[in-house]
Amino acid sequence: MNEMIPAVSLQNVSAGYDNNPALENINLNIAAGSFTGIIGPNGGGKTTLLKVMLGLLEPWVGQVRILGQDPQENRRLVGYVPQAANINRRFPISVREVVSLARLAGKLPIFHRYSPADRNMVNYCLTRLDVLNLAERQIGQLSSGQWQRVLIARALAVEPVLLLLDEPTSGLDANASSMVYELLQELNKEITIVMVTHDTLAISAYVRDIACINHYLHYHGEPDISTDLIMQLYGCPVDLIAHGVPHRVLEEHGGRS
Numbered sequence: 001m002n003e004m005i006p007a008v009s010l011q012n013v014s015a016g017y018d019n020n021p022a023l024e025n026i027n028l029n030i031a032a033g034s035f036t037g038i039i040g041p042n043g044g045g046k047t048t049l050l051k052v053m054l055g056l057l058e059p060w061v062g063q064v065r066i067l068g069q070d071p072q073e074n075r076r077l078v079g080y081v082p083q084a085a086n087i088n089r090r091f092p093i094s095v096r097e098v099v100s101l102a103r104l105a106g107k108l109p110i111f112h113r114y115s116p117a118d119r120n121m122v123n124y125c126l127t128r129l130d131v132l133n134l135a136e137r138q139i140g141q142l143s144s145g146q147w148q149r150v151l152i153a154r155a156l157a158v159e160p161v162l163l164l165l166d167e168p169t170s171g172l173d174a175n176a177s178s179m180v181y182e183l184l185q186e187l188n189k190e191i192t193i194v195m196v197t198h199d200t201l202a203i204s205a206y207v208r209d210i211a212c213i214n215h216y217l218h219y220h221g222e223p224d225i226s227t228d229l230i231m232q233l234y235g236c237p238v239d240l241i242a243h244g245v246p247h248r249v250l251e252e253h254g255g256r257s
């Protein structure tokens with residue numbers, strides 16, 4: 001990992017749908033090796049931000065760089081765990097097939113045969129997420145927690161250097177959530193992690209930086225005790241401003257980028 005080039009760099013980015021802006025004037029650098037939590041209210045633009053990073057949504061203006069390059073160029077280095085609830089699971093495909101498809105990475109499926117290395121990696125990822133016993137099951141026949149873990153296994157099968165996760169523990173109980181966080185912490189020794197989450201436990205215990213998104217980037221910096229407390233009270237530091245509480249806590253960081 002090149003520590004000098006940010007994993008993610010957004011400059012003056014605005015993006016949206018039809019004529020409705022979802023994000024405006026976002027300036028955000030995420031350092032290589034970081035474990036960043038993206039927080040903010042529903043509809044605040046968190047998923048849109050990930051889509052912009054992935055190159056799935058072209059910004060209206062501004063520049064996006066992933067590991068110093070255009071998102072399309074580096075797409076194969078990025079693992080993505082989409083919001084589980086947004087995915088149609090009626091497609092007749094097994095867990096193993098879904099995770100294996102991640103290994104194709106732009107190759108034409110009809111010409112590609114999975115190598116032993118591909119198969120090993122798929123088994124490894126299924127094992128790490130504790131879903132190997134479900135490998136032959138149809139994805140429509142999983143609980144929401146199992147499906148969530150399959151989506152994480154799929155993102156890991158890419159062998160990403162940057163992992164983007166959209167609310168990866170939303171359907172999980174406390175035990176399964178902790179398992180995922182421990183795994184992410186382990187992975188973070190080698191790769192950069194950006195995770196959208198509402199989970200204050202994750203923010204206080206695992207995440208090392210937070211970016212608060214509500215249409216604009218309101219804050220980017222360390223999640224310390226005071227911001228943590230505020231998140232428990234208000235859900236997000238952005239509400240701190242809205243509620244007219246002194247914004248000393250935000251200013252203290254000086255980490256806004």
Ligand SMILES: Nc1ncnc2c1ncn2[C@@H]1O[C@H](COP(=O)(O)OP(=O)(O)O)[C@@H](O)[C@H]1O
Nearest residue numbers: 017018022040041042043044045046047048049
């Ligand atoms: N595919 C879409 N088409 C039109 N509007 C969208 C679409 N996706 C999201 N939006 C709108 O963009 C805004 C930001 O949404 P989103 O990024 O999903 O927020 P979050 O993930 O923080 O809940 C919301 O107002 C939402 O209604």
Ligand SMILES: [Mg+2]
Nearest residue numbers: 046047048083
């Ligand atoms: Mg979302």
